[in-house]
Amino acid sequence: MAFVTTIDPALTGPDQIVLQNLYQDLHRRTSVRGQDQDSKARNPVPNKEVTQPRSPGVCSPSKARDDTDVTSLKSFNEPSSPAFEPTVFTIWNATDLNPVLDAYVIRPYSRLAQTALRHPTDVVFLTHIILYLSTIVPSAIYLLAPGNFIWSHGVLHTVFTMWCAGPFTLLLHNHIHNNGIFRKDVWWARWADWGFPYVLEPLMGHTWDSYFYHHVKHHHVEGNGPNDLSSTLRYQRDAPLDFAHYFFRFFLLVWYDLPMYFVRTNKHSLAIRAFLSEIISYTFFATMTYYNAKAATFVFLLPFVLLRFGLMVGNWGQHALVDESNRHSFNDGYHTAHHLNPLRHWRDQPSHFLAQKSAYSNGRALVFHDMDYIMLTIRLLSKDYTYIARRFVPINEEQARMNVAEVEQMLKTKTRKFSEQEIRGKFKL
Numbered sequence: 001m002a003f004v005t006t007i008d009p010a011l012t013g014p015d016q017i018v019l020q021n022l023y024q025d026l027h028r029r030t031s032v033r034g035q036d037q038d039s040k041a042r043n044p045v046p047n048k049e050v051t052q053p054r055s056p057g058v059c060s061p062s063k064a065r066d067d068t069d070v071t072s073l074k075s076f077n078e079p080s081s082p083a084f085e086p087t088v089f090t091i092w093n094a095t096d097l098n099p100v101l102d103a104y105v106i107r108p109y110s111r112l113a114q115t116a117l118r119h120p121t122d123v124v125f126l127t128h129i130i131l132y133l134s135t136i137v138p139s140a141i142y143l144l145a146p147g148n149f150i151w152s153h154g155v156l157h158t159v160f161t162m163w164c165a166g167p168f169t170l171l172l173h174n175h176i177h178n179n180g181i182f183r184k185d186v187w188w189a190r191w192a193d194w195g196f197p198y199v200l201e202p203l204m205g206h207t208w209d210s211y212f213y214h215h216v217k218h219h220h221v222e223g224n225g226p227n228d229l230s231s232t233l234r235y236q237r238d239a240p241l242d243f244a245h246y247f248f249r250f251f252l253l254v255w256y257d258l259p260m261y262f263v264r265t266n267k268h269s270l271a272i273r274a275f276l277s278e279i280i281s282y283t284f285f286a287t288m289t290y291y292n293a294k295a296a297t298f299v300f301l302l303p304f305v306l307l308r309f310g311l312m313v314g315n316w317g318q319h320a321l322v323d324e325s326n327r328h329s330f331n332d333g334y335h336t337a338h339h340l341n342p343l344r345h346w347r348d349q350p351s352h353f354l355a356q357k358s359a360y361s362n363g364r365a366l367v368f369h370d371m372d373y374i375m376l377t378i379r380l381l382s383k384d385y386t387y388i389a390r391r392f393v394p395i396n397e398e399q400a401r402m403n404v405a406e407v408e409q410m411l412k413t414k415t416r417k418f419s420e421q422e423i424r425g426k427f428k429l
Contacts, residue, residue: 003391006370008370017069017350021065022393022394022395026400030400066355070351073351073354084120086122087122087123087347088110089124090124090167116186118181118184131164132168132204140203143292144291144292149294149295165307175193178345202281206307207277207278207282209273209277210274213277214229214258218258224319224322229258232316233322233423238385238415255282258278317376322414322415364399367392367393368388371387385408388408
């Protein structure tokens, strides 16, 4: 069975450039290897001719291509560049829009939005905040009002909320890592930056501020190590029962485990704040359930349960492929790069990856395409290694020599459970 080497046209332009670059590398390696084999077949006697070194200052074709691609990727993010293109929507690119609509509605909106945003590329964040405030918030208010609840509305509200929960969580992810998304020197933007999470978090399944405390102040400090409450090291990452334990431990005990982690690390202020954020949120959910049980179930409780399940599915996939040499995952979403520098802006990840491609190659990073981390979790728990292996993108010579079966075997070594002895040896505990 062969690798899948097509490029999904629905990918963003920068991601398509990255994949095309990696595939060109793969084609070059395959061609060179084929030429070497042909040469050996024609001339079995070793050739003692020494290859002349490349003249100083002359780049290899692959290095020149990398430099060109990195320059192109950076130009997309530079407002002064003619190639600059802010992200306005997650579903459509600018080329997908009606030219008249784009010229007279979308571009004026984008220019206005950029005056309030910290990064001119991030118009999409304001787009989504407007979407949620104009749909989910009024829908929730209507459902919670006495006498308004109907089952069909409740179901549709939860379905739409969960469809939006992924993008909102990524928006929140950028907010907590980059000290907000709006400019601080615009008074209304500064207040919007502070206020929108408190309005939207409980409606989207989050508890107030808990994502910040767990993700930034805990997870990125421990980095999936043995003291990380969401670490995957002690689990067999292709076993459904292990995942069930992983999820229920987080779902039922994070209100206690996270504050106690901060107590053990002498961060008592964080311990108090993390505990209060969970307890106050639970109290709010209970109060709203007492006030209107049916509406609160669809507005707060179901999104809370489903999102926490989704967060654990995502974290499992992001940190499923771990071996003794690196404890971060290597999959879609530039997750390794994010762990190496959590403050790097999301639009800079593709150019960073290509600029540091040799470092990721030497570090035996694993790259996949046409598969997100949720699908990775699903395929791992169903032990469908063939599906995963076929979407593997080799980025060094060792990986390029593997066939699908060999990639499957390699992946299986990276999902095994670590013993406590191995953990103590690796992390010097």
